[in-house]
Amino acid sequence: MDYQGVLMKMPVELDDTIQYFLNFEDDVLHMNQLIGREISITFVHYQCLNCGKDKKIFRQGYCYDCFYEIPQAADWVMRPELSKAHLGQEDRDLEYEKKVQLQPHIVYLANSSNVKVGVTRKTQVPTRWIDQGAHEAMEILEVPNRYLAGVAEVALKEHVSDKTNWRTMLKNDVKDEDLADWRDKLKEFIPEETKEYFLENNTETQINFPVNKYPEKIASLNLEKTPAFEGTLEGIKGQYLLLSDNRVFNLRGHEGYVIRLGIKSGKTAAPEA
Incomplete structure (x- = not known):
């Protein structure tokens, strides 16, 4: 079974074991149910999370132009001490900055x-x-x-x-x-x-994460270098998918990438707490 959509940070729920979800435009996948299953991920194209255009992603899911224009990517996001909304001073969009900072x-x-x-x-x-x-x-x-x-x-x-x-x-x-x-x-x-x-x-x-097996040595997957890969989903920690053969995929690091996610049929192995 295949699903396609633009990657965004997985919503999570705090439970005895963290519950992960992957939201696509027409589908919501409960990722915990895929642990122990064979999956594949294939890069399709880019889709900037702000303008929606098929432009190469620069940082944080945004194309170059949007990254340097929108308030969601301003310096105060990563460096809170630079916030100025409490002084009534605008950085990129004072209304947005007041909403978030105050x-x-x-x-x-x-x-x-x-x-x-x-x-x-x-x-x-x-x-x-x-x-x-x-x-x-x-x-x-x-x-x-x-x-x-x-x-x-x-x-x-x-x-x-x-x-x-x-x-x-x-x-x-x-x-x-x-x-x-x-x-x-x-x-x-x-x-x-x-x-x-x-x-x-x-x-x-x-906090307990749904992981069957942690990697011993880490090989990081990047859709720019490896536009298609497959393997067993061994677990999820942070915003990383842990795959067989010690491979890890930083999903948040690929926000704004449209991918096709394939799921092979078979029973799901229950993750350890």
Whole structure:
């Protein structure tokens, strides 16, 4: 059976084991049901997530022109401390920037490959953690806008990482950490203007991914270099499909690519928690 559509980040649901879905225009696939099955992915063409044109994807699912024009791809998205909507100052589209920046944001600690600090809108908890492949996470600040979250993150990343080692995360070569202990150690480094938003008593959120087998060595698949491939879907972690022969496919890294997904008939092997 074949399905075709433009790739976008998979919606997720927090459950005992994370539930993944792949949305195409006319179909919604429950990806957990495909674990243990043979699948194939074939590149068809590009489709920019903004303009919809068949133009080579530059970054984040957008063509070059859209990436440098639309507010969804502005610098403040990746660097929250650059947010200016709280000052009434426009970057690319003040109405959009107010809508996104002037809402509650969470500064969090997450453990994907190591303990890291990050920022996300409150409405994106726990989705953001799941997308990063974190097996445990905890909110440490809840602030009223994106700028303050960015200020806190900048200060804290002097003392804890703000990056994830994706290879370590995908091999599941991680150890449990006491995030409450990390929170308490980092408290003294929180900027004065955000201290009132510190969350003293939160507990960790535990996250389990649907994976039958983790890769031992990682071979990353790229549709530019390998426009068609097939194999057994061994699991899903973050926004990566884990395939047989230690291959991994970063679905989010291919947003804006129209693909044809083939599913071979056969029984589905139930993934381990």
